[in-house]
Amino acid sequence: MPISIDTYKTAVAQKAIDAGAAMINDISGLHFDLNLAQVAARHDTPIILMHIRGRPETMQKDVRYGSLFSEILQSLRESIERAESAASTPSDRD
Numbered sequence: 695m696p697i698s699i700d701t702y703k704t705a706v707a708q709k710a711i712d713a714g715a716a717m718i719n720d721i722s723g724l725h726f727d728l729n730l731a732q733v734a735a736r737h738d739t740p741i742i743l744m745h746i747r748g749r750p751e752t753m754q755k756d757v758r759y760g761s762l763f764s765e766i767l768q769s770l771r772e773s774i775e776r777a778e779s780a781a782s783t784p785s786d787r788d
Contacts, residue, residue: 702726723773731780743773
């Protein structure tokens with residue numbers, strides 16, 4: 695049974711992968727911890743990229759968007775670019 699870890703922190707993801715987690719779910723879409731993409735890439739671990747506006751403690755304070763879908767899509771495009779860049783960058787993979 696695959697296990698997914700919900701985190702946006704590199705250290706937590708690394709420990710979870712070491713313990714057997716098979717997937718990372720990042721609510722920040724690689725925006726909070728830029729090193730998370732490298733951990734996922736190094737271990738060839740799938741990552742779910744989500745969208746959040748602000749931080750968990752502030753995300754409900756300003757919920758107005760100029761263009762809801764455009765802004766979310768732009769954020770997710772940036773997330774995908776970060777993930778793809780980490781996956782294509784040579785690293786110290788195991």
